[in-house]
Amino acid sequence: xxxxxxxxxxxxxxxxxxxxxxxxxxxxxxxxxxxxxxxxxxxxxxxxxxxxxxxxxxxxxxxxxxxxxxxxxxxxxxxxxxxxxxxxxxxxxxxxxxxxxxxxxxxxxxxxxxxxxxxxxxxxxxxxxxxxxxxxxxxxxxxxxxxxxxxxxxxxxxxxxxxxxxxxxxxxxxxxxxxxxxxxxxxxxxxxxxxxxxxxxxxxxxxxxxxxxxxxxxxxxxxxxxxxxxxxxxxxxxxxxxxxxxxxxxxxxxxxxxxxxxxxxxxxxxxxxxxxxxxxxxxxxxxxxxxxxxxxxxxxxxxxxxxxxxxxxxxxxxxxxxxxxxxxxxxxxxxxxxxxxxxxxxxxxxxxxxxxxxxxxxxxxxxxxxxxxxxxxxxxxxxxxxxxxxxxxxx
Numbered sequence: 001x002x003x004x005x006x007x008x009x010x011x012x013x014x015x016x017x018x019x020x021x022x023x024x025x026x027x028x029x030x031x032x033x034x035x036x037x038x039x040x041x042x043x044x045x046x047x048x049x050x051x052x053x054x055x056x057x058x059x060x061x062x063x064x065x066x067x068x069x070x071x072x073x074x075x076x077x078x079x080x081x082x083x084x085x086x087x088x089x090x091x092x093x094x095x096x097x098x099x100x101x102x103x104x105x106x107x108x109x110x111x112x113x114x115x116x117x118x119x120x121x122x123x124x125x126x127x128x129x130x131x132x133x134x135x136x137x138x139x140x141x142x143x144x145x146x147x148x149x150x151x152x153x154x155x156x157x158x159x160x161x162x163x164x165x166x167x168x169x170x171x172x173x174x175x176x177x178x179x180x181x182x183x184x185x186x187x188x189x190x191x192x193x194x195x196x197x198x199x200x201x202x203x204x205x206x207x208x209x210x211x212x213x214x215x216x217x218x219x220x221x222x223x224x225x226x227x228x229x230x231x232x233x234x235x236x237x238x239x240x241x242x243x244x245x246x247x248x249x250x251x252x253x254x255x256x257x258x259x260x261x262x263x264x265x266x267x268x269x270x271x272x273x274x275x276x277x278x279x280x281x282x283x284x285x286x287x288x289x290x291x292x293x294x295x296x297x298x299x300x301x302x303x304x305x306x307x308x309x310x311x312x313x314x315x316x317x318x319x320x321x322x323x324x325x326x327x328x329x330x331x332x333x334x335x336x337x338x339x340x341x342x343x344x345x346x347x348x349x350x351x352x353x354x355x356x357x358x359x360x361x362x363x364x365x366x367x368x369x370x371x372x373x374x375x376x377x378x379x380x381x382x383x384x385x386x387x388x389x390x391x392x393x394x395x
Contacts (some may be wrong), residue, residue: 014241014242014243017243018062018242018243018246021243021246021247021249021250022062022246024250025062025063025064025067025246025249025250025253026064028250028253028254028257029041029063029064029066029067029253030064030066031257032066032253032256032257033066035256035257036207036256038204038207039066039204040065040066040067040068040204041066041067041068041207041208041252041253041256042068042070042198042204042205042206042207042208043067043068043069043070043206043207043208043209043210043249043252044070044071044072044191044194044195044198044206044208044209044210044343045069045070045071045072045074045209045210045212046072046073046074046187046190046191046194046209046210046211046212046215047074047210047211047212047213047214047215047240048074048075048369048370048371048372048373048376049074049212049213049214049240049371050074050210050212050213050240050245051071051074051371051373051376052240052371052376052380053240053241053242053244053245054069054071054245055376055377055380056376056380057242059242059245059246062246063249067249067253068204069249070206070343070346071340071343071373071376072190072191072194072209072341072342072343073187073190073191073193073194073295073341073342074187074212074371074373075341075366075369075371075372075373076156076157076158076161076184076185076371077101077103077104077107077156077365077368077369077371077372078296078337078341078365078366078368078369078371078372079185079190079295079296079297079298079341079365080104080107080156080183080296080365081183081294081295081296081327081330082108082109082110082111082296082330082331083294083325083327083330084154084181084183085104085107085108085109085120085121086109086111086113087181087321088100088121088152088154088181089109089113089118089120089121089124089129090113090321091152091317091320091321092121092124092125092129092130092131093113093114093118093124093127093129095130095150096130096150096151096152097130097131097132097144097149097150097151097152098121098124098129098130098131098132098151098152098154099132099133099134099139099140099143099144099151099152099153099154100121100131100132100133100134100153100154100156101133101134101135101154101156102133103368103369103370104121104154104156105120105121105122105125105131105133106120106121106122106362106368107120107121107365107368108120108332108362108363108364108365108368110330110331110332121154130149134153136164137153137155137164137165137168137180138164138168138173140153140178141153141168141173141174141175141178144175144177144178145175147177148177149177150177150179151177151178151179152178152179152180152181152317153178153179153180153181154181154183155180155181155182155183155184156183156184157184157185158184158185158186158187158212158214158215159186159187159215159218159219159284160214160215160217160218161184162184162218162284162288162306163218163277163280163283163284165180165182165184165287166280166283166284166286166287166288167283169287169308169312169315170283170286170287174315176314178315179315179316179317179320180308180312180315180316180317181316181317181318182288182305182306182307182308182316182318183305184288184305184306185293185295185304185305185306186290186303186304186305186306187212187215187219188219188223188224188226189301189302189303189304190295190301190304191209192226192227193298193301193304193342194206194341194342194343195209195227195231195233197342197344198342198343198344199231201344203344206233206343207233207234207252207256208233208234208235208236208249208252208253208255208256209224209227209233209234209235209236209252210235210236210237210238210245210248210249210252211223211224211235211236211237211238211263212237213237213238213239213240213271213272216237216265216272216276217271217272217276217277218276218277218280218281218284219276219281220272220273220274220275220276220277221237221263221264221265221272221273221274221276222263222274222275222276223276224237224263225263227263228261228262228263232261233261234251234252234255234256234260234261234262234263234264235262235263235264236248236251236252236263236264236265236266237263237264237265237266237272238266239266239271244266247266248266251264251266284306286309287308287309287312288306288307288308288309289306289307289308289309290303290305290306291303291305291306291307292304292305293305293306294327295341296330296331296337296338296341296365297329297330297331297335297337297338297341297365298338298341298342299327300327331364331365332363332364334350334351334352334356334363335350335352335357335363335364336349336350336352336364337350337364337365337366337372337374340366340373340374341366341373346373346377347366347373347374347377347378348377350364350374352364353374353377353378354378357374358378359375359378359379362375
């Protein structure tokens, strides 16, 4: 299949290889669906960067009708519960200095703080709270050392980010006036949860998964071995170039066709080891305990979060706001971020997408972070060049 000119320009020197891979996918996909008795082969990714590549490079436009590419839970900011943000706002308004990342700064809550109608850390700052955006936990530590003000770092992130928190605890780098509020999440339990949702619902089951490259550098390619072993689903770990993703898709189709269901560490083996980063994993294990935790709009996912160990309790800001309130649905009215996160809806299925909810004025959390599927689709999914290419491919 000749690549549309718009997509060929995006691929540049790799356009011929992309064309070859696309042709192989198109030839093999009908054979796989016929063999498995499925209408579609649904392949899920679990990484905002993979979704960015898929959307930015128009990979969905290159897929035959038998292959569906869906985003899964790949954005840690998007799944940070409203209750955690509300806790941070409360502590900020009580006088604590809060450090956080730029996208977390803008996350909306469902419940506003007292009578001030404060619904984000950004709004808290506008009303006088000391909220500071930093690029890393290390930056927060250095800033907190400048005075004795009681401060809290709002720690959000997946396995890629967690080691950068853990190592600073193990090296004793924290000043006494800085606490840590863990809103960290683990990818694999949520990925498994999403796949089970598809398997047990009216939706087409997931037939293959593309493991997140960055996360896999920490947990290892073996971290996805449970998919072929327990769910008979092939898994590939691959890089973030469009050729990487296309190769991953083709590998999944070949595994399904030959019934050689396994996990494969593709060309990203230059970075990802089978066992992962043993040093980073050791640092995490010595600093954090695995916990059941809430994912925004979804609820409790067992063993999918991390909190500081007892030995670091003097720095654990969660102990300042412990409450036993049960989780309540925490998305704004009309928002479909939960369905988008689980891959049962596309961003365009949400009635608010690019209407009441835009990158300039996000209504839901998936539009706030650059890793959110809605934000990715808003910036690239509706671009004219991809739409034109899609029309050309579909004829």
